[in-house]
Amino acid sequence: MDKQELGTFLRSRRERLRPQDVGLPSGPRRRTPGLRREEVAVLAHISTEYYIRLEQGRAASRPSGEVLAGIADALLLTDAESHHLHVLAGTAPNRTALHRRDVRPSILALLERLPQTAGFVMSAAFEVLAWNDLAAALMEDFAALDPKDRNLARRAFLVPQRDDAPLYGISDAAEFRHHVVRELRSALARYPADPAVTGLVDELRDASADFARLWERHDVQAATVLTKTFRHPAVGEITVDCDSLALTDRDQYLVLYSAPQGSPSAEALALLNVLGTSAAEYRH
Template structure:
């Protein structure tokens, strides 16, 4: 049980709610944001004293029934409720290290996909595998320095990449929200993994934007359905973005495709034919 993180998470979820969100009258003379602690306690059917101790990291581990009551009182999503149970120690933790080895069948699939830029990401956004079209569209990660193979680190600490911020993508701000939420969840799943905790601390120390977003305690962000890469050779490439969870290794297979016959599909076909070496010549020529 992570008492400190549990208390901070409960407080962050309480402060984002208004009385009318949970069917209570607003009243007057509210000096703090969100719901009062006693209001959450009533909604969760627990004592105010116990709830206060939970937020102050002084309470014993709550039962599954108490956590269910808190999840309902705070209107938590499924992802937030799962995170609550992880912090409270009532859900199974991944006590080892996060997996960085990619299943051979997935590696083969990545290379066989036609007209699709594909990358495999670890639980902390490290690019573990990619195909040549992804290298031409984004970066040849096999040739990149190790610190540049992590998309979260690139998004927050290296904004001036080879094609502008994060390879010229149009939604850097949205990606940063997504990255922080996923890293917050990964931090709860792998509390003893030094790579996970080290990356979080590096980003908190190096990026004021990351530190600000980290304090929000979000563990879920809206999915990204489309993305625009502003490529230095072929111009804007608008792609559909699909992230498929590989649950056995806690990894994601991310696929970038474009509708058949579209200008972006033609751009992907050109990049696929040219390959990363040809695109590098175009970038520098």
């Protein structure tokens, strides 16, 4: 159980709520934002003293699943936030200590069988582990990069971005950065002893004020991205359907970018496929 992170997360969720959100009268003016600790305890059907110890990271024992469920209901947590709560409390299914970077051979073969779809495999820490030629042409030639530079979190926060030329030309660069923070917070809860994950988070917090600001929000609810638009200097604007498939056995994601058959974007992807990875050189 990560007592300190659990306490910080509980406090952040409590402070975002107003009394009227949970059916309580607002009452006199409050000196601090959010619900009071005793109000959360009453709603969760636990003692105020125990809830305070949880929030302050002083609980002697791991809370039970029943207690966590009551707290989740009291704080109006989403499914993703509730799962994150269980991960921090140590009651979620155990994973290995380190996140995996080896990609299944069948997934590698699948990538090569998708000539009209840009695809890549991403680790829990946003490292691009495998990709096909179209993904390299659409984004960049990952093979030419040092493995450390294939990390999309580093690319999003540490590589200077211009307003007229954001990360890979994507239209939702700001939302993608928020997505990175949300997912890394969840990854850190799953792999608190993995130096690759903890080191990445520390590096980004120290080097990026934007990352540090978003990190303090303690958000873990990931938004669903259905489409994404790239502005590629070689072929122009490409709007693609975005599908992210969880490879649960290795805690990885297979990300696929495709376009409806016969659409201008599909034609642009086909042109990129012909140009090959040399198209990525237009970005540099």
